[in-house]
Amino acid sequence: MSKNxxxxxxxxxxxxxxxxxxxxxxxxxxxxxxQGIRVRVLCVKxxxxxxxxxxxxxxxxxxxxxxxxxxxxxxxxxxxxVLFTTQRFASVFAYIAKRISFSKIKFVLREAGIDFQKxxxxxxxxxxxxxxxxxxxxxxxxxxxxxNSNRTHLDLITPNVVDENKKNVxxxxxxxxxxxxxxxxxxxxxxxxxxxxxxxLSIGRLVPxxxxxxxxKAFYRLNRKLQNQxxxxxxxxxxxxxxxxxxxxxxxxDDKVVFIEFTNNPYAILKKCQLLVLAxxxxxxxxxxxxxxxxxxxxxxxxxxxxPKDIVMGGKYGYLFNNDDLDDLSKKIEKGLLNLKFNSEExxxxxxxxxxxxxxxxxxxxxxx
Numbered sequence: 139m140s141k142n143x144x145x146x147x148x149x150x151x152x153x154x155x156x157x158x159x160x161x162x163x164x165x166x167x168x169x170x171x172x173q174g175i176r177v178r179v180l181c182v183k184x185x186x187x188x189x190x191x192x193x194x195x196x197x198x199x200x201x202x203x204x205x206x207x208x209x210x211x212x213x214x215x216x217x218x219x220v221l222f223t224t225q226r227f228a229s230v231f232a233y234i235a236k237r238i239s240f241s242k243i244k245f246v247l248r249e250a251g252i253d254f255q256k257x258x259x260x261x262x263x264x265x266x267x268x269x270x271x272x273x274x275x276x277x278x279x280x281x282x283x284x285x286n287s288n289r290t291h292l293d294l295i296t297p298n299v300v301d302e303n304k305k306n307v308x309x310x311x312x313x314x315x316x317x318x319x320x321x322x323x324x325x326x327x328x329x330x331x332x333x334x335x336x337x338x339l340s341i342g343r344l345v346p347x348x349x350x351x352x353x354x355k356a357f358y359r360l361n362r363k364l365q366n367q368x369x370x371x372x373x374x375x376x377x378x379x380x381x382x383x384x385x386x387x388x389x390x391x392d393d394k395v396v397f398i399e400f401t402n403n404p405y406a407i408l409k410k411c412q413l414l415v416l417a418x419x420x421x422x423x424x425x426x427x428x429x430x431x432x433x434x435x436x437x438x439x440x441x442x443x444x445x446p447k448d449i450v451m452g453g454k455y456g457y458l459f460n461n462d463d464l465d466d467l468s469k470k471i472e473k474g475l476l477n478l479k480f481n482s483e484e485x486x487x488x489x490x491x492x493x494x495x496x497x498x499x500x501x502x503x504x505x506x507x
Contacts, residue, residue, distance in 0.1 A: 434482025
């Protein structure tokens with residue numbers, strides 16, 4: 139391998155389909171490899187995402203052996219230019235390995251999540267103190283910190299994980315694979331759904347932050363207005379699943395709301411829907427919003443400052459609803475279904491700003507600078 143060839147290790151704990159970090163790493167790894175960069179994906183555990191990697195990408199999984207992963211990581215430091223992590227605990231693990239080895243490899247850390255404080259609050263006592271200190275060290279001493287939205291950056295500053303004056307922080311949005319989404323949207327899904335005249339889709343974990351209860355209540359109001367010709371499809375699972383299903387029964391719309399825990403191809407369903415709704419109070423980025431735009435599907439998102447609002451440029455490419463106004467959400471869903479404001483071509487064009495080639499070029503520019 140020529141010394142002039144740029145090289146990068148992507149280090150993860152897990153690498154499974156359905157994970158946002160895994161999807162981003164796959165897109166970046168494949169695109170970088172195509173551009174002649176030596177790429178290695180080193181993962182502690184085996185995962186379902188490995189087959190998605192290009193054959194030119196080196197792959198190492200350590201069969202859940204953390205000691206083996208630690209040694210492989212330290213050995214890789216000798217022949218690679220950049221160490222890249224994007225999972226919080228994997229970042230701490232990599233930071234420790236780098237410190238122990240006294241390696242001068244460039245350490246790039248990517249953060250894409252929100253509610254950082256909740257991660258810390260899962261622990262107590264000395265374990266919480268130690269983990270907090272290690273995370274603060276990793277995030278502040280990395281050579282480059284990449285965030286995928288302003289909201290993500292703010293969520294690191296608020297709990298004092300990252301110093302607000304830290305200079306080597308750069309915002310780079312998530313990359314999206316247009317070809318993959320369009321290809322999968324034309325394939326058959328493993329879920330059989332009888333679609334209605336008006337189909338609304340909401341995707342996400344069934345947890346309070348996603349506010350699926352508001353989506354259901356807003357749909358209930360709108361369905362009567364649309365003479366029962368509409369349908370709400372919810373894809374996701376989580377702690378609120380039973381409560382949400384009970385809410386649907388109370389409102390007597392069981393036959394109008396479809397719950398799907400998991401599907402191997404949400405794009406085939408999204409393609410046949412007239413609208414996507416993401417009602418989350420907070421989102422780091424909101425990848426599903428971007429995926430809808432790729433297919434030319436209108437979106438309704440929260441007006442709170444977050445990634446989805448940035449994607450639709452404050453309402454230029456999507457409908458914003460007031461978080462405290464259920465009537466407003468219902469009205470925006472109705473507008474989205476009728477969609478007199480946007481055409482598919484302009485929504486697709488907006489999504490091209492996040493194309494994987496363009497975004498990967500930004501990553502290469504900052505990582506190898």
